[in-house]
Amino acid sequence: MTTRGGDGTATPAVKTRKPRSSRTGRATMADVAERVGISAITVSRAFKRPELVMPELRQRILDTAQSMGYVPNQAASALASARSMTVAVLIPSMTNMVFVETLAGIHDMLLPRGYRALIGVTHYSPEEEERLIRTYLQFQPDGILLTGTDHTPVARTYLSALASPTVHMMELLDDPDSLSVGCSQEEGGRLMTTHLLERGYRRIGFVAVQLDPRTLARLDGYRHALEEAGLYDEARVWRLPDPSSIHLGAAMIDRLMAENTDCDAVFFCNDDLAQGALFQCQRRGIRVPDQLAVAGFNDLPASAWTTPTLTTVATPRYAIGRHAAAMLLDLMDGKEPPQRRLDLGLTFIAREST
Amino acid sequence: MTTRGGDGTATPAVKTRKPRSSRTGRATMADVAERVGISAITVSRAFKRPELVMPELRQRILDTAQSMGYVPNQAASALASARSMTVAVLIPSMTNMVFVETLAGIHDMLLPRGYRALIGVTHYSPEEEERLIRTYLQFQPDGILLTGTDHTPVARTYLSALASPTVHMMELLDDPDSLSVGCSQEEGGRLMTTHLLERGYRRIGFVAVQLDPRTLARLDGYRHALEEAGLYDEARVWRLPDPSSIHLGAAMIDRLMAENTDCDAVFFCNDDLAQGALFQCQRRGIRVPDQLAVAGFNDLPASAWTTPTLTTVATPRYAIGRHAAAMLLDLMDGKEPPQRRLDLGLTFIAREST
DNA sequence: GGCGATACTGTTAGCGCTAACCTTGACGGC
DNA sequence: GCCGTCAAGGTTAGCGCTAACAGTATCGCC
Secondary structure (H helix, E strand, C coil): CCCCCCHHHHCCCCCCCCCCCCCCCCCCHHHHHHHHCCCHHHHHHHHHCHHHCCHHHHHHHHHHHHHHCCCCCHHHHHHHHCCCCEEEEEECCCCCHHHHHHHHHHHHHHHHHCCEEEEEECCCCHHHHHHHHHHHHCCCCCEEEEECCCCCHHHHHHHHHCCCCEEEEECCCCCCCCCEEECCHHHHHHHHHHHHHHCCCCCEEEEEECCCHHHHHHHHHHHHHHHHCCCCCHHHEEEECCCCCHHHHHHHHHHHHHCCCCCCEEEECCHHHHHHHHHHHHHHCCCCCCCCEEECCECCHHHHCCCCCCEEEECCHHHHHHHHHHHHHHHHCCCCCCCCEEECCCEEECCCCC | CCCCCHHHHHCCCCCCCCCCCCCCCCCCHHHHHHHHCCCHHHHHHHHHCHHHCCHHHHHHHHHHHHHHCCCCCHHHHHHHHCCCCEEEEEECCCCCHHHHHHHHHHHHHHHHHCCEEEEEECCCCHHHHHHHHHHHHCCCCCEEEEECCCCCHHHHHHHHHCCCCEEEEECCCCCCCCCEEECCHHHHHHHHHHHHHHCCCCCEEEEEECCCHHHHHHHHHHHHHHHHCCCCCHHHEEEECCCCCHHHHHHHHHHHHHCCCCCCEEEECCHHHHHHHHHHHHHHCCCCCCCCEEECCECCHHHHCCCCCCEEEECCHHHHHHHHHHHHHHHHCCCCCCCCEEECCCEEECCCCC
16 A cells, blocks of 8 residues: 555546456457557557558557457447448258358358358258347348248348348259359259169159258159159158158168068168168168169268269259358449359269169 | 328428438337337347336337347447357367267257357367457457367467456366366277277277377377287377378278288277278278277267278267356356366277277 | 648547436335 | 335446548649
């Protein structure tokens, strides 16, 4: 109390000084400005519009900010500028590699431009998507990336009432007002089925799980191709709402055997299942492709390594993520993207299993 | 201009009315309040502290808000309340199932409590982690979840200068000031090696990739176990900085054969690699486990289905995510969590490959 | 020498929300 | 009848930042 009086004794009459840092204990822009001896707006510009500040001063500001541990407050910035620099991304699942790689494409495109992704997982449920849209709208995202085209009416209302640009990934939309990047799942189903027909298979089964719109589109492609060949038979289609897994694929082989089906080939709606099927065929001594051909979809890494290797269709998911993000960046800049509907195609990969 | 004059003609002298909606076109709390005929704070309470508003009025507020498409502005809320309701989560990789499942645990714990996760991917680089920490601090997260304990000095400074509670996942920390949830990777390596020794293998190799701290800890466990048995030989350890993949595992089998190593068992630092190794052994006609035993780590789904099935160690990653998030929730509530260091253990899974 | 152009920095006023305090009215107990 | 209490809602101020406009030098040019 006598010698080391602290602030109180040192500046008894001076009370002009503003609080050194905010309520939260963090340094604010005003703190940095005061320390450098300039106004807050110049600090703001040093960060956001560097070309407007003399290089020397700018450096001094950055150094001071660093030494004070100053970090800009994103909430305040968003509030004042009406730009959140945030993009909301909704995907159906995180455990499905397909969407994770799409995310990687999105990140690689957005981060260098200063945008951040807010990731939401819908678990393939439009209702959950609606809930997530509501939640994420609170962040006033500058843009939105959605998976698929299956949204609830309320979700559509939110999105259309909103100014934020939106791009749909995976499926392609025909509506000229909407933007979409993806590939035709129906064509994928058709491609694979045609391949199986060409290889001489005639009793081709289809296993659909999860029953999300993309799976059903593949099923459509399969059905159309077989109908055209006059070989479609509803009895060879299995529809299960369960999530996809290796386990389920293996179980399906058991079921096919138990039911004594006459399939000479089975087209699984994705690679997880097909891999499980291959594993189980190996266990049970079912010769693939002689006794039974197996086909998948998506080309997961392991599909090139199973015994036998798996015939599948590769989807350009990383590219879909990149292009969707690029399209969104254009929109957020107020530019019209080169195209509103971008089909990135599919790659058919014939391997040993067919 | 004559009959349907709109606002202008309807209220020529009245200019007290505030703008109907903000700059961004979105309805604001004030808009909702005006419509209901109350003040903004009551609207705020109707959302955040419902027990303070009469149920009837509250319902009227919520209905009106809904009909106007009102969504609270998170940035304004965060600024005014100094609470962002956001948790920053940093993980090394999104393509690695281990971290994705950890994320799922975190989500399941945080979302019901109203918190949102901001996910950052460090790509196993402390420098990138530092960059991400800086970026995400702008969001004033109420809490932070980090993977591992390998942070740059600058990152440590940021974190300690910060008030935000932080929990470390995966590795366990001995420092009593830090909070961590995980399991002992070293013990995992030791467990597996001991198992191989018990099965009679004497020339056990180890393949380490990525070389992140967790991999190196497993290697330590392996080394210690072998040293105790007097069987450690540096020549049987392969260290590769490449990311883990099935492909690399297969390539390693080729390399082991080419180098004519004398290993009777190989412990791969994770299941991706081990699966690739099993696939390649099958291709090359190497009998597992008779000719060569193969072991993995993490227990990925496919490991129960390969031929032969893979001996591995299951890590409680989902539980790690949940518990880390729970610990963080306690901290954010100002409570002391039951324990500051939570070891969730490991499960050894013996299968056919050893 | 006066005028405009250019380059840099400052002032003012809010963004939309909530913490902290304040008002109002109803009720009850002695 | 007075006072305290409580419930329900309102007022005020300000979170930390930036848009929009406003200076103030400096320079060049006719």
